[in-house]
Amino acid sequence: MKRSGDVTASAIILFFGSGLITLVALLMLLGASASPLPPEQRVVLWVMPILYVLVTAWGIATGVGILPLRPWAWVSVIVMSGVTIFFGFFGAVVLMFVPSLLKDQPDVPAASVKIIVFVGLVMVLIPIAIAIWWLVLFTRARVRLQFAKRGAALIAPATPEIANPSDLARRLNRNGFASRT
Numbered sequence: 145m146k147r148s149g150d151v152t153a154s155a156i157i158l159f160f161g162s163g164l165i166t167l168v169a170l171l172m173l174l175g176a177s178a179s180p181l182p183p184e185q186r187v188v189l190w191v192m193p194i195l196y197v198l199v200t201a202w203g204i205a206t207g208v209g210i211l212p213l214r215p216w217a218w219v220s221v222i223v224m225s226g227v228t229i230f231f232g233f234f235g236a237v238v239l240m241f242v243p244s245l246l247k248d249q250p251d252v253p254a255a256s257v258k259i260i261v262f263v264g265l266v267m268v269l270i271p272i273a274i275a276i277w278w279l280v281l282f283t284r285a286r287v288r289l290q291f292a293k294r295g296a297a298l299i300a301p302a303t304p305e306i307a308n309p310s311d312l313a314r315r316l317n318r319n320g321f322a323s324r325t
Contacts, residue, residue, distance in 0.1 A: 175189065226279070
């Protein structure tokens with residue numbers, strides 16, 4: 145079965161997002177190297193970029209797997225969406241507390257705090273919106289079937305009791321991977 149345009153768009157967005165995360169990780173590394181903090185506190189500034197690089201690797205691997213409709217990539221994008229929604233939600237909640245944390249700082253103008261919260265919320269809500277779209281898209285029957293038929297086409301030649309990939313796709317239907325048609 146041929147890959148649909150929205151599945152291709154998802155892979156492209158994954159590649160683009162992974163590139164942005166890589167850029168943020170590089171900027172964080174530059175900031176960590178120029179930080180006036182003592183070395184024992186600077187370690188924390190090095191941990192976050194490493195986590196970002198791991199997330200980038202996961203995103204690129206999933207995008208590469210989505211393009212040929214690999215079943216593991218289908219699972220990966222759904223897990224990635226759930227993780228993004230979870231951490232994005234808590235990131236938004238934390239941002240809501242920034243004004244109360246910075247209100248006692250006389251050298252931080254109130255307008256700056258509002259800008260920080262607004263930009264932070266936009267940066268958190270865009271990935272959440274994409275993750276919700278992916279959850280809806282990748283749990284649709286037609287998309288699940290694209291990945292199921294791709295998996296069936298890969299397994300069928302090695303499975304002599306299955307006449308063609310459509311038979312395996314029907315078996316996968318009964319096991320819940322693809323929708324019942």
